[in-house]
Amino acid sequence: MIAPAPVGVYEPYAIAGQLVALSAISSAKDGQMITGRLGEDLDLATARVAAERAAENLIAVLLDVVGDDASRIARVLMVRGYVNAAPDFALTHKVIDAASERIIARFGEKGRHARTSIGCATLPNGNAVTLEALAVLA
16 A cells, blocks of 8 residues: 555644554545545445545555554554535444444454544545544554
8 A cells, every 4th residue: 555645734644752643534546536425426335435445545654654564553542534424414433434444454453443433514625534543653
């Protein structure tokens, strides 16, 4: 996996001691991003794919932090998932479950994390899903 480059004036991650904060990560893959609003022009299955792709990008950035040495990741502590959702869409947690499942599949027990899933009126560049995370380095 190749870590995506930032699309604005920010760093992809910041480290303080053993804590690493990962900036918001989108579903962009091979120059293609899943865009749209869940409950209006996107269905749950497509939004879950967007969440999985965002999780893959998040994992790529985290591995970039540790020079591809996953043993240097002690724990994925927190994941925040933002879903571009219609006001009446109440299943944002089901969308972000796909991201959590991908992170846990990659890191095992070290990937189990606290989590927030939030529906948003809009996300940058029309993203369907954006993730951010906190991790602890070994």
